[in-house]
Structure formats: C-alpha cells, structure tokens
Amino acid sequence: MKFTKMHGAGNDYIFVNGFEYDLDWKHISQIVSDRHKGIGADGLIVASPPSNDSDLKMRMFNADGSEGEMCGNGIRCLVSFARDEGLVSCDLQVVKVETMAGNLDVFPILKNSQMIGARVSMGPPILIPQEVPVRIDSDNPTIDYSLRVDGYDLSLGFVSMGNPHAVAFIDDDVDSFPLALIGPQVENHIIFPNKINFEIVNVLSRKELKVRVWERGSGITMACGTGACAVAVAAHMKGIMSGEVNLKLPGGDLTVRWDGVGEVELEGPIETVYKGFFH
Missing domain, CATH: 3.10.310.10 (Diaminopimelate Epimerase; Chain A, domain 1)
Structure with a gap:
C-alpha cells in the first residue's frame, strides 16, 4: 500500500x-x-x-x-x-x-x-448540549459546566465542530496539567454518549491562547484543528476574545476566526x- x-x-x-x-x-x-x-x-x-x-x-x-x-x-x-x-x-x-x-x-x-x-x-459551531451531544439537563449553550474528575474540578464548555469537544480554561500552566490521567476519564465520562475530545486552555491575551489536547480515540496529540475551533468559540462565548485568535499548541500555531455568528474559519x-x- x-x-x-x-x-x-x-x-x-x-x-x-x-x-x-x-x-x-x-x-x-x-x-x-x-x-x-x-x-x-x-x-x-x-x-x-x-x-x-x-x-x-x-x-x-x-x-x-x-x-x-x-x-x-x-x-x-x-x-x-x-x-x-x-x-x-x-x-x-x-x-x-x-x-x-x-x-x-x-x-x-x-x-x-x-x-x-x-x-x-469549518461550518457553524453546534452549541446545544443535546446536539453536541452531552447528557445534561440544559437546552442552552453551556460554557461553565462543573465536572469533578479524579480530584480535579473542571469548568467545561461544550462545542461541536461536527465532532464533540469539552473545553476547560484553567489557571495552572497547561504543560503541568496531568492530561494523560484526566484526558481519558473525561473522554469516556458517562455524560458523553459518543465520547469526547478534551482541550485545556491558558489565556495569554485576548489574541493568544495556549492549548493542549486529548483527542478521542487517539490520546494526547500535538494539535487538533476542530479542537482549536472549539476553543476559539468557547473563548468568544466567555468574552475572552472576539474576531481572530492565535492558538499555540505543542505542534505549532493555528489561527481561528469567528465573529460570533456563522461559520468558523481555521487557518x-x-x-x-x-x-x-x-x-
């Protein structure tokens, strides 16, 4: 082959x-x-x-x-x-x-x-929990769902870019977060019927975010394009950024543009x- x-x-x-x-x-x-x-x-x-x-x-x-x-x-x-x-x-x-x-x-x-x-x-983001899908009691876009995993309290936003993502903005450096421990537990949590991709994020500025990714079915990866889009959408919804943002991932930088309506653009x-x- x-x-x-x-x-x-x-x-x-x-x-x-x-x-x-x-x-x-x-x-x-x-x-x-x-x-x-x-x-x-x-x-x-x-x-x-x-x-x-x-x-x-x-x-x-x-x-x-x-x-x-x-x-x-x-x-x-x-x-x-x-x-x-x-x-x-x-x-x-x-x-x-x-x-x-x-x-x-x-x-x-x-x-x-x-x-x-x-x-x-990349198309418009899907934000209704049941359509992501996520099994929670809410019909509204969710950006701060509390989930405790192995002693870590996570505040999650849920976004689908055609595939499901859970995004957590954290204060500790993403490099020190035990992603190999927490990632698979989030991916396979009972509230995610199709499993889920998991991103952890540091806010460096309104135009720059630092991200690590646990990909559903693959584990820790150097970058994730749909994940970068999901992070940018969640950041916009939280009022952290608007318009264009640069995402710094272990494998390199990605640029995402979203004005809050319509399609997300990834470069x-x-x-x-x-x-x-x-x-």
Missing part, C-alpha cells in the same frame, strides 16, 4: 489514495498508527470518491480504528495530498470536501506554486514528512 505521511501543526496522519485501494480501513488505521510496530501517526485519512457534488471525500480514522467525523488539520493535508496525487486539479482555488460533518470548503495557500497551508470554512500549515510503501 502506497502512503504519504503528513502533518498539520504536528497532528500527523497517514494518507492513502482510496480511489486506488479499498481495504479494511479501521484495521489498517490501527496497524499503521502504531508508533512502535507501524508507521506511527495520530490516525489514517483516506482520499475517496465523493458521493455528492464535492471534489473529494475524506474518511478519517483514529489510531484506535474508530472513524471520526472530521479533522481540521487532516483536511488541509488531504487537499495537498489530493493535488499531488492528481485527484483534484491544482487550478482549483477552493476544493470542496465531503466529510461526515458536512461539505467543507478548503482554500489552498500557495508559495512558489507549492501548497504550504490552507484556510478551511494553518501543512507539511509532507515522507512517502513510502507499507506491506
């Missing part, structure tokens, strides 16, 4: 041409994502033929084999991969990508005719690590 390994702000995936291969992708994702016995990645993304009028379909699988609705970093890399593979025209100024979270527009950013990043129209880099064959 021919593959390309790419990353967006350190969030790394194995990319495969689904026009050429039709395999058990859930099983393949578990194998190739293993950082000791496989290639090593946060998951697998398959470029597939669209089922609607989009240019391309994205299927995204986490390291544990579960299929995810969307990946903000992965979708940028996917478009670059598709351009390189000849699956979409390099003349397209916007590439329409079908995902389980809906059809999204990706705007390639070029330098010397090479794609170095992209802007993505970030892409990079090819290497190409190869997996037997």
Whole structure:
C-alpha cells in the first residue's frame, strides 16, 4: 500500500489514495498508527470518491480504528495530498470536501506554486448540549459546566465542530496539567454518549491562547484543528476574545476566526514528512 505521511501543526496522519485501494480501513488505521510496530501517526485519512457534488471525500480514522467525523488539520493535508496525487486539479482555488460533518470548503495557500497551508470554512459551531451531544439537563449553550474528575474540578464548555469537544480554561500552566490521567476519564465520562475530545486552555491575551489536547480515540496529540475551533468559540462565548485568535499548541500555531455568528474559519500549515510503501 502506497502512503504519504503528513502533518498539520504536528497532528500527523497517514494518507492513502482510496480511489486506488479499498481495504479494511479501521484495521489498517490501527496497524499503521502504531508508533512502535507501524508507521506511527495520530490516525489514517483516506482520499475517496465523493458521493455528492464535492471534489473529494475524506474518511478519517483514529489510531484506535474508530472513524471520526472530521479533522481540521487532516483536511488541509488531504487537499495537498489530493493535488499531488492528481485527484483534484491544482487550478482549483477552493476544493470542496465531503466529510461526515458536512461539505467543507478548503482554500489552498500557495508559495512558489507549492501548497504550504490552507484556510478551511469549518461550518457553524453546534452549541446545544443535546446536539453536541452531552447528557445534561440544559437546552442552552453551556460554557461553565462543573465536572469533578479524579480530584480535579473542571469548568467545561461544550462545542461541536461536527465532532464533540469539552473545553476547560484553567489557571495552572497547561504543560503541568496531568492530561494523560484526566484526558481519558473525561473522554469516556458517562455524560458523553459518543465520547469526547478534551482541550485545556491558558489565556495569554485576548489574541493568544495556549492549548493542549486529548483527542478521542487517539490520546494526547500535538494539535487538533476542530479542537482549536472549539476553543476559539468557547473563548468568544466567555468574552475572552472576539474576531481572530492565535492558538499555540505543542505542534505549532493555528489561527481561528469567528465573529460570533456563522461559520468558523481555521487557518494553518501543512507539511509532507515522507512517502513510502507499507506491506
């Protein structure tokens, strides 16, 4: 199987041409994502033929084999991969990508005719708890739900960007927070019927946030595009920021724009690590 390994702000995936291969992708994702016995990645993304009028379909699988609705970093890399593979025209100024979270527009950013990043129209955030989904007794957007986990009192905001997120703004440095301990307990908490992604956030200024991520199905990752969007939305709702914000993640910086209504826009880099064959 021919593959390309790419990353967006350190969030790394194995990319495969689904026009050429039709395999058990859930099983393949578990194998190739293993950082000791496989290639090593946060998951697998398959470029597939669209089922609607989009240019391309994205299927995204986490390291544990579960299929995810969307990946903000992965979708940028996917478009670059598709351009390189000849699956979409390099003349397209916007590439329409079908995902389980809906059809999204990706705007390639070029330098010397090479794609170095992209802007993505991520769609509007979903804020009603039952639609995120979260099992709590509220019909209103929630940004300060109290949850005690292993001795830690968390104040959570709930946002879906096509996939569910719980966001906690904390005073202690996110680098010292025991994310490997608390992350899986939040992910699998009974109030999250589909499990959940978990972000912890430090406010550095009204224009800059520091973030770490526990991704559902993958664990600690270097970055998360949908998570960055969820954090920006939660920050806006809390009155911390408005307009554009820079998010500093362990793997690099992402920029999110949201004016409180309409679609969220994510911008970030892409990079090819290497190409190869997996037997």
